[in-house]
Amino acid sequence: MPLVLFFIFAVVAVAAALVMITHKNPVYSVLFFVLSLLAFAGFYVLLHAPLVAGVHIVFYSGIIMVVFLFSIMVFGMNSKGTGEARLKNSSIIGLVASIVLLALFISFIKSGVDDMSQSLPMSDDIKSPGDLLFKKYLFPLAIISILLFSAILGSTFLVAKNKLKA
């Protein structure tokens, strides 16, 4: 049963990502990426990481993607003025290079690990990662909150520079 679920989620994730990178309208791209992210949350549940799955849905699909959609719609950054239709030479080279990279990854995974079916028993609670986050990784947590705060300040200054002066 988990294997069937895995393949369903995998097909959804890859198909939605494909539509995301090929669709002309950025609004549809964002919506299909949200679908792909929901499939990712399914993987996290299958991997016994319910905290990550919940945070992923709330944070990625709920906040980051809505910010994307908001900025596309408010500022009117649609596909007009972008010559997306034609495939340039540089794009073809990029495509070939990406496929070579995929082959490299696959050969690496195939040769590096023989039996990847080991899985140690993990509890399905959110207490254990929370414990780790607030005890062992307390200092990195403080550092990353400073990073987030400076990002908020920087983006606010970039967007509202003129209003701050007036």
Add this chain to the structure above:
Amino acid sequence: MIPASYYLYLSAILFVLGIIGVLVRRNLILILISIELMLNAVNLTFVTFSNYWGVYDGQVFVLFIMVAASAQVGVGLALVKTIFKKKAIVDVDKFNLLGQ
């Protein structure tokens, strides 16, 4: 039990899809979203190995990566908005700000 290599293959495919998005698309917003896809593929690898070894450190790392991604999105979208206000384009091929 799902073998961990399945997840690794899947995240390799999704990471490469993100790279294709960055290299082929010209829309600045689409490039930012493709970077998000690459970050998510890496997150999936982290959680896979966290499950494989039976430790929770990988999950905590994923939370940190999510925070870093949100900071990146905030600053990136602010930059895109500033450029768009000045030039009214989101096409990366038309950016030649150094030549002005």
